[in-house]
Amino acid sequence: MTVPEHPLRVVLVEDSVLLREGLIRLFDEAGYVTAGAFGDAEDILERVRDARADVAILDVRLPPSFRDEGIRAALQLRAEAPDIGILVLSQYVEGVYARELLAGGEGGVGYLLKDRVTSLEEFTDAVRRVQEGGTVLDPLVVRQLLAARPDPLSALTPRERDVIELMAEGCSNATIAARLFIGVGAVEKNVSSIFQKFGLEESGSDHRRVLAVLAFLQRS
Known part of the structure; x- marks a missing residue:
């Protein structure tokens, strides 16, 4: 695979070591640079800026409480660093947070469910689309938002x-x-x-x- 002249820089926030390492390898194969990989969202704004990241990928539930640390960090980034693409990975559809994440009216945001990411090529493409200002939503997220x-x-x-x-x-x-x-x-x-x-x-x-x-x- 040809590496882009200016490789896309990713910050990954995922508490599962196995998933985190697997995604790092995936990004490497796609020609992306994993500029930071963390198990929690502490000081996320500083970490993302220090890494000169194009996209931040965050799990919804992170230490210490494993409730909503990741999605709150994503919302902070949307508010304070709108030039950075945000891709949320989750095992659950958090409807209220998903709407809030989309509420800015601009692209550069995605919400995918871990268990439904079946194609590695589609996933790396989703990262690229978010970086380019697109909006990527899992179909199940869309259906549940509509069902409400x-x-x-x-x-x-x-x-x-x-x-x-x-x-x-x-x-x-x-x-x-x-x-x-x-x-x-x-x-x-x-x-x-x-x-x-x-x-x-x-x-x-x-x-x-x-x-x-x-x-x-x-x-x-």
Whole structure:
């Protein structure tokens, strides 16, 4: 594998030694630099800045209480170091925290479930997409967030709901077209309709997709 001219720098926060070492090897094979690997989130902001990290990957439940240290650290990074991509790994869907993590309205964030990461290539691609400002959500996270709000927006057609759910997973228009067996033009038409229904006017920003997903998940 060809190593990029400027390798992506990752800080990993995971208390399981075996998983931590496995991810370090995976990143090395992908051409990424593990600039820091820790078993807790203490002084996370300083650690990430000292490492000149592009992406911070954090488990949700970390020492000392194994409750929400990791996700709170992720929220701190989102607030104080918004230029750094955040990828949360968890065995659980923490709905309240997931919404708060997404609440900024911008990309560079992901939430994946450990047990459902089945492809190493897809995982390293998810890290890259987060670093590039994308949003990556496990489909189960999306479904549980939606389940908490039975009818988020009655204005959406069934096809638009299918499209925006895949948008929430971080899929491109081409990927959505392939998943739904429709043309890319049809996807673009549905995306434009979704933007219009949410009142998201063209602004030259790449974040309208994220804002649309947030509106879908958060509006009742």
